[in-house]
Amino acid sequence: MTYGDEAGGGTPRPALVPYELPQRPRAAVLVLHGGRAEGLEPPPPWNLPGARMRPFVRAIGRATAGHAVALAGVRYRHRGWNGGREDAARDALRALEALRQRAGEVPVVLVGHSMGGRAALRVAGHPLVGAVVGLAPWCPEDEPVGHLAGRRLVLLHGDRDRVTDPAGSLTLADRARAAGAQACHLVVPGGDHAMLRGAGTWHALTARLVAGLLRLRPLPPEVAGALTAPGTEGAR
Numbered sequence: 001m002t003y004g005d006e007a008g009g010g011t012p013r014p015a016l017v018p019y020e021l022p023q024r025p026r027a028a029v030l031v032l033h034g035g036r037a038e039g040l041e042p043p044p045p046w047n048l049p050g051a052r053m054r055p056f057v058r059a060i061g062r063a064t065a066g067h068a069v070a071l072a073g074v075r076y077r078h079r080g081w082n083g084g085r086e087d088a089a090r091d092a093l094r095a096l097e098a099l100r101q102r103a104g105e106v107p108v109v110l111v112g113h114s115m116g117g118r119a120a121l122r123v124a125g126h127p128l129v130g131a132v133v134g135l136a137p138w139c140p141e142d143e144p145v146g147h148l149a150g151r152r153l154v155l156l157h158g159d160r161d162r163v164t165d166p167a168g169s170l171t172l173a174d175r176a177r178a179a180g181a182q183a184c185h186l187v188v189p190g191g192d193h194a195m196l197r198g199a200g201t202w203h204a205l206t207a208r209l210v211a212g213l214l215r216l217r218p219l220p221p222e223v224a225g226a227l228t229a230p231g232t233e234g235a236r
Helices: 048-052 054-064 087-103 115-122 166-178 199-213 221-228
Strands: 016-020 027-032 069-074 108-113 129-135 152-158 182-188
Touching: 016 054, 016 087, 027 054, 027 087, 027 115, 048 054, 054 069, 054 108, 054 199, 069 087, 087 108, 087 115, 108 115, 108 199, 115 129, 129 199, 152 166, 152 199, 152 221, 166 182, 182 199, 182 221, 199 221
Parallel strands: 027 069, 027 108, 108 129, 129 152, 152 182
Antiparallel strands: 016 069
8 A cells, every 4th residue: 555545536524533632742643443344335423433432532642641642533434444445544544644744753653443453554554653552453364464564563352352353363463573563462351342341441551552652651561571572472
């Protein structure tokens, strides 16, 4: 995928949804909610996948408060990934370019759930992106990983997820490490796909990971160790 590439005609709605935009940001976090495998219709005004990310946005905002961190979301034009159209990834790229215009050349951490996790991983080769936190990410077997070299990835998956495969995110973490990424896979015991079981744990851990990946505070020791472990050991 070419960064800055835009497909389709017309004038789409802005892809970037700013939540917090300091006057002089030092870093940024971009949040990508989930969606569907297929669906050309736009997300509805009351969009449950989008609403599910609001507590994450609040938790990340608290964890980064006072550090001049911009916080924004991605507005999708379509509900689905839609095969080779890769609509969510294209919208993520539009949002990253808009973020660059608004915040400048600052390091970005992407936080994506489900389809949004796949989109985050797909666009992580963008020059602004330094790290990805994937929440129950959708990780097909043939998902490309070469562009993840030099990036830091932390993939969280509940062991009761029946929508996306926890084993798929572990496999992607292994493949990404082999391609030159620093990758860590964490299992959330009892966690479901919607991240409602143990929701507070999901919110708090995600916020702590984001703050750590932005070097605002230490990462959890098990994550810091896993990211720097040799081979595929750290992915597990």
